[in-house]
Amino acid sequence: MATLDDVRRRARVSAGTVSNVLNDKPLVSEATRQRVWAAIEEVGYYPNRIAQDLARGKTQTLGVLVPSLSNPYFAEVVETLEAEADAEKYELMLALSRGQPRRGVRHLERFTSRWVDGVIVMGGAAPTADVLALAKSGKPVVLSGWGPESTGPDIARVEIDLRQAGEVATQLLLDRGHRRIAAILELPVQQTRLDGYRATLERASVRVPSKYLQRGDSSFTGGLRAMNALLALPTPPSAVFAGNDAMALGAMQAAYAAGKKIPGDLAVVGVDDVAEAGRAHPTLTTVRIPKHELAEMMIRLILGLIEKKASPEQHVLTPELIPRESA
Amino acid sequence: MATLDDVRRRARVSAGTVSNVLNDKPLVSEATRQRVWAAIEEVGYYPNRIAQDLARGKTQTLGVLVPSLSNPYFAEVVETLEAEADAEKYELMLALSRGQPRRGVRHLERFTSRWVDGVIVMGGAAPTADVLALAKSGKPVVLSGWGPESTGPDIARVEIDLRQAGEVATQLLLDRGHRRIAAILELPVQQTRLDGYRATLERASVRVPSKYLQRGDSSFTGGLRAMNALLALPTPPSAVFAGNDAMALGAMQAAYAAGKKIPGDLAVVGVDDVAEAGRAHPTLTTVRIPKHELAEMMIRLILGLIEKKASPEQHVLTPELIPRESA
DNA sequence: CTGAAAGCGCTTACAG
DNA sequence: CTGAAAGCGCTTACAG
Numbered sequence: 083m084a085t086l087d088d089v090r091r092r093a094r095v096s097a098g099t100v101s102n103v104l105n106d107k108p109l110v111s112e113a114t115r116q117r118v119w120a121a122i123e124e125v126g127y128y129p130n131r132i133a134q135d136l137a138r139g140k141t142q143t144l145g146v147l148v149p150s151l152s153n154p155y156f157a158e159v160v161e162t163l164e165a166e167a168d169a170e171k172y173e174l175m176l177a178l179s180r181g182q183p184r185r186g187v188r189h190l191e192r193f194t195s196r197w198v199d200g201v202i203v204m205g206g207a208a209p210t211a212d213v214l215a216l217a218k219s220g221k222p223v224v225l226s227g228w229g230p231e232s233t234g235p236d237i238a239r240v241e242i243d244l245r246q247a248g249e250v251a252t253q254l255l256l257d258r259g260h261r262r263i264a265a266i267l268e269l270p271v272q273q274t275r276l277d278g279y280r281a282t283l284e285r286a287s288v289r290v291p292s293k294y295l296q297r298g299d300s301s302f303t304g305g306l307r308a309m310n311a312l313l314a315l316p317t318p319p320s321a322v323f324a325g326n327d328a329m330a331l332g333a334m335q336a337a338y339a340a341g342k343k344i345p346g347d348l349a350v351v352g353v354d355d356v357a358e359a360g361r362a363h364p365t366l367t368t369v370r371i372p373k374h375e376l377a378e379m380m381i382r383l384i385l386g387l388i389e390k391k392a393s394p395e396q397h398v399l400t401p402e403l404i405p406r407e408s409a
Numbered sequence: 410m411a412t413l414d415d416v417r418r419r420a421r422v423s424a425g426t427v428s429n430v431l432n433d434k435p436l437v438s439e440a441t442r443q444r445v446w447a448a449i450e451e452v453g454y455y456p457n458r459i460a461q462d463l464a465r466g467k468t469q470t471l472g473v474l475v476p477s478l479s480n481p482y483f484a485e486v487v488e489t490l491e492a493e494a495d496a497e498k499y500e501l502m503l504a505l506s507r508g509q510p511r512r513g514v515r516h517l518e519r520f521t522s523r524w525v526d527g528v529i530v531m532g533g534a535a536p537t538a539d540v541l542a543l544a545k546s547g548k549p550v551v552l553s554g555w556g557p558e559s560t561g562p563d564i565a566r567v568e569i570d571l572r573q574a575g576e577v578a579t580q581l582l583l584d585r586g587h588r589r590i591a592a593i594l595e596l597p598v599q600q601t602r603l604d605g606y607r608a609t610l611e612r613a614s615v616r617v618p619s620k621y622l623q624r625g626d627s628s629f630t631g632g633l634r635a636m637n638a639l640l641a642l643p644t645p646p647s648a649v650f651a652g653n654d655a656m657a658l659g660a661m662q663a664a665y666a667a668g669k670k671i672p673g674d675l676a677v678v679g680v681d682d683v684a685e686a687g688r689a690h691p692t693l694t695t696v697r698i699p700k701h702e703l704a705e706m707m708i709r710l711i712l713g714l715i716e717k718k719a720s721p722e723q724h725v726l727t728p729e730l731i732p733r734e735s736a
Numbered sequence: 737c738t739g740a741a742a743g744c745g746c747t748t749a750c751a752g
Numbered sequence: 753c754t755g756a757a758a759g760c761g762c763t764t765a766c767a768g
Binding site: 132133164173177185 | 522
């Protein structure tokens with residue numbers, strides 16, 4: 083690989099001048115600028131980013147830590163993050179915690195020693211304490227999907243109003259005439275959805291047995307198992323609110339296997355609006371999380387922290403009910 | 410951030426000695442080794458990877474370029490790539506071409522100037538010529554999902570025998586008694602699947618009208634549209650082989666909307682075995698691509714090229730028929 | 737076994 | 753407008 087030194091010799095100028103040309107600094111005469119560019123072409127020079135990074139103390143790189151990619155929710159968000167970062171000339175280091183927050187911590191450390199300019203962490207992919215410590219050390223950090231856990235005002239976050247998601251989903255079910263409304267949720271991550279669900283039932287003076295709250299692990303299988311438990315109850319529910327689409331789809335599968343018609347025998351509402359929701363049979367009524375907007379906002383915040391030294395902002399986006407066939 | 414210099418001063422040794430301790434070089438006395446480690450702890454030192462990279466000429470980083478992540482196929486493969494790379498202490502730079510090979514070229518260039526140790530490119534995310542040029546320049550490169558396009562023997566590749574996928578899918582349909590067997594394929598990417606389909610029909614002396622070959626773009630919507638075209642034919646097919654699961658699912662949707670029963674009125678077979686295939690109604694019969702094995706093999710090959718200077722190998726993995734309800 | 741020096745390939749004040 | 757020098761934070765021979 084050609085280096086700056088090759089260019090310098092060829093153009094018969096100093097290294098500093100080559101650098102100035104490369105970085106479009108104004109203080110170079112047109113003549114030498116041309117000569118340097120010609121030399122760059124001739125030797126086929128590409129700046130070495132590692133050396134630039136070291137000299138500049140900046141890497142134009144963002145670290146992204148998410149729990150997994152097999153969950154289409156994260157895959158879609160990461161896809162948009164990449165697009166937005168690319169547009170701003172940033173590159174992405176991708177790391178997955180795959181269910182182990184300790185693995186997330188290790189990745190955070192690697193990000194730090196690699197001098198990423200900023201770090202985006204989603205869905206509790208690392209322990210809160212470690213993330214906060216990183217932010218306190220001065221590294222720009224943006225969080226999303228952190229559940230109800232308080233992180234204080236000193237860290238940038240963009241969240242979805244999931245309590246509202248629980249409310250509109252439950253309200254829809256009430257409006258459809260249901261009273262035996264169950265919930266399948268992953269706790270504590272989906273605690274706010276539970277709050278919305280409970281508040282809405284209470285407001286309507288509807289009481290449900292405690293067994294109507296089933297826990298899942300946000301996976302298809304988790305939803306399926308939880309639904310089977312609900313169906314085994316002496317008085318099964320006529321409707322179910324699932325904390326995400328994967329579990330809602332699993333619940334539909336279980337109901338289908340038990341010979342139940344949807345939405346006739348059982349109404350189902352999910353949260354997320356993944357692609358599969360619109361294709362299921364019946365199509366899944368859900369509360370859409372604005373993933374694109376979410377990713378955009380995260381990039382906006384992290385760049386603000388990096389480039390403008392803005393102070394950390396916290397944003398809350400509003401989810402949207404998507405009525406389809408399942409409820 | 411503490412630097413090596415802080416450690417050096419604290420431990421009253423030379424920088425070289427600190428480096429030797431850090432990198433477990435044998436030639437350090439136990440006493441100084443202890444002193445240095447103590448100093449490292451005390452100042453909270455973390456090596457700066459950028460500086461290490463520059464000095465070593467190696468980054469422990471792999472560049473991964475794929476077309477997209479919203480396609481669960483790539484999301485799943487990337488997930489495994491990350492896991493395997495992580496186990497070998499490599500990190501991932503992720504880049505997406507999002508349908509624009511020229512964007513892929515730009516990412517390849519960035520990878521190069523960032524000194525990634527190796528590059529993995531999937532699904533034609535960059536033009537073949539650029540990828541080959543990169544490999545020729547000495548950079549370790551592994552390809553996958555490159556379609557029938559010849560790349561010569563000088564580049565590492567791991568492919569799936571997709572011709573065989575076309576064969577087993579078509580054979581299954583024949584075995585089920587079908588003769589009016591259509592195909593929905595994205596060309597030229599899925600050319601080998603088409604070859605397998607054609608060869609199998611020919612072997613069975615089954616002839617189908619040319620309209621039975623419909624093109625799709627590997628998306629759900631593409632499959633849906635193609636199926637609608639097939640259904641509008643004077644003599645619609647009784648079975649369809651789709652080039653991937655997304656299109657197969659789309660075809661099922663179209664058939665469903667047209668009031669057709671699956672597999673009674675129409676049998677459907679896909680390729681990939683994405684998670685959704687097992688959950689669809691009816692569940693989708695498909696030819697599974699061993700994604701996990703594929704990712705493992707790619708990492709194995711790229712590390713061989715990087716660390717052992719192995720010569721480029723080309724592997725072909727065998728797909729597996731997964732019979733389910735749709736055919 | 738340890739230290740001093742050169743080098744990785746850039747950028748950034750600072751003279752001139 | 754241009755060059756020489758120092759610096760970014762490490763590693764790697766090479767003396768001793």
